[in-house]
Amino acid sequence: MEFTLIPDLVPQNRHAVIKVYVSRKWIFRGAMDNGPIHHIDLVLIDKEGNGISAEIPGNLAEEKGSIIEENEIYEISRFTISSARQMFKPVHIDKMIHFTYHTIIKASLDSPSTFPRYVYHLTPLHQIESYIQKNEYFLDVLGVITQVSALKPVRTQTQESSNVIKEIIIKDINDVTMRLTLWAERAKAFKLDDVYNPLEQKPIVTLFVGCLAKNFQGAYLNGGTACRWYFNPGIKEAAPYYQRFGSQKIKLQIPSEQEQQLSVAKETHVEHKTLHELLALDPYAFPKQGYECTVTIIEVPTTNRWWFPSCTKCSRACRPQDGGYYCSYCKSEAYTLRYKLTFMGSDATATAQMFCFDTVARHIVGRPCETVLKQATEAAPIPPDLAQIVSLKFTFRVTASNQTFAQREKQPTVLQINSIVVVHGRQHSLPSGIQNTIDQGPSTPNKEATLKLLEESPSTAMERLSTKVSKDVGKKLTYSTQDEDIIGSQVLDVAQGTNADKGIPTDKGKEIEPHLQSPPKR
Numbered sequence: 001m002e003f004t005l006i007p008d009l010v011p012q013n014r015h016a017v018i019k020v021y022v023s024r025k026w027i028f029r030g031a032m033d034n035g036p037i038h039h040i041d042l043v044l045i046d047k048e049g050n051g052i053s054a055e056i057p058g059n060l061a062e063e064k065g066s067i068i069e070e071n072e073i074y075e076i077s078r079f080t081i082s083s084a085r086q087m088f089k090p091v092h093i094d095k096m097i098h099f100t101y102h103t104i105i106k107a108s109l110d111s112p113s114t115f116p117r118y119v120y121h122l123t124p125l126h127q128i129e130s131y132i133q134k135n136e137y138f139l140d141v142l143g144v145i146t147q148v149s150a151l152k153p154v155r156t157q158t159q160e161s162s163n164v165i166k167e168i169i170i171k172d173i174n175d176v177t178m179r180l181t182l183w184a185e186r187a188k189a190f191k192l193d194d195v196y197n198p199l200e201q202k203p204i205v206t207l208f209v210g211c212l213a214k215n216f217q218g219a220y221l222n223g224g225t226a227c228r229w230y231f232n233p234g235i236k237e238a239a240p241y242y243q244r245f246g247s248q249k250i251k252l253q254i255p256s257e258q259e260q261q262l263s264v265a266k267e268t269h270v271e272h273k274t275l276h277e278l279l280a281l282d283p284y285a286f287p288k289q290g291y292e293c294t295v296t297i298i299e300v301p302t303t304n305r306w307w308f309p310s311c312t313k314c315s316r317a318c319r320p321q322d323g324g325y326y327c328s329y330c331k332s333e334a335y336t337l338r339y340k341l342t343f344m345g346s347d348a349t350a351t352a353q354m355f356c357f358d359t360v361a362r363h364i365v366g367r368p369c370e371t372v373l374k375q376a377t378e379a380a381p382i383p384p385d386l387a388q389i390v391s392l393k394f395t396f397r398v399t400a401s402n403q404t405f406a407q408r409e410k411q412p413t414v415l416q417i418n419s420i421v422v423v424h425g426r427q428h429s430l431p432s433g434i435q436n437t438i439d440q441g442p443s444t445p446n447k448e449a450t451l452k453l454l455e456e457s458p459s460t461a462m463e464r465l466s467t468k469v470s471k472d473v474g475k476k477l478t479y480s481t482q483d484e485d486i487i488g489s490q491v492l493d494v495a496q497g498t499n500a501d502k503g504i505p506t507d508k509g510k511e512i513e514p515h516l517q518s519p520p521k522r
């Protein structure tokens, strides 16, 4: 059988059959580690060592994704070829493979050792800083390990479940050092027991692939689900390392297995309530940590502007000025676009207007505000990427919104989402038996119209979003979308009052402990 080599793959040839080694396989679940599967990513290598990335769409994850394993060789046919994606490319090649319903995957009897094991494109450690937030490519680096931490529990701003990280310091041939943070399953999988002998203390040259450059207390490399590592690799770039470090000793404090056994931090108990219960509460009855509620997003009102220009220095809302935006506090024109997203959430008991700032909204939408805003037009102010949040179900931690405290009503009219607890994914039907409680407010929306929407399927609701204008719902907010000055001051107040969205580290909101100053003492 003739197999096509990766450089010879062209979109027109639908009959190509490839024989490839699966060098990497990881699951992409969007911004949330426990979210639904968006797609499965693969890095495939042919027998000549050419690499290409491949994607198995989420709906085929079970059927196709489950039969393909990392570190095995397969014969694959009936796939499609496209241009490489714009972002998060694991391999430096301008095309990629897509698995389809038709794709045939046949395990090969060849020994995996007959194929090259990895592809890489090294980035020097001193250049990492210039790649922060660029994310066009995953980065691959080479270095000697000088420090390894034990597993550390961390909490992220938008995800309540605790997570673990492991921090590693590497050093290149010019003694440039870099921090590398492995997350969750990757942190647990990183073990030096088989490669490091504490008596010999031989330096470990390591090739890390699939990292991203991030910034938190300085540039660092982030190792998520896409990250892999190869100890003492037989690559030409490693030769100078073996020469220079070969005769040296590097003492590593290897955390013992016992230390790895983490005591799970006790989490503050947060009570779960229905929307019906929450909407009947006095705003001051909400505890500081809020309540949890589980809702499905049923509508994104077009009357509320969902973005605002935010000062890059203080995060306050900027005012329009001379075709740009201006922060009168910082006397600065530097701004970035951020979410202030309002939507209608519903459970089986009630429907509530819900509000969240950029950090939470980014995780709900799955894309940054600026990207989504580019698709918006005057005729369709809610672009498809935003409209698709309708029918997504979440468990949120909520409090009464700041607007609530300034108004006359003794119940919250808007619930503010402070964090996401669980991502339940897309629902095929909306919550049943919804009591429409929106009309309890001072301005009564068109009850018929709202109920009608609830009876429609999520997809119909989505189509309607581009044209639907629910004026009455919009009136209930304390700010208006018509008057820029009012928006500015209202958002300002909210942002000042909560601090909910300020001082976010630029790494997807994940909090990391300060980097290692000295080897772990334990």
Ligand SMILES: [Zn+2]
Pocket: 311, 312, 313, 314, 315, 316, 327, 328, 329, 330, 331, 332
């Ligand atoms: Zn400012």
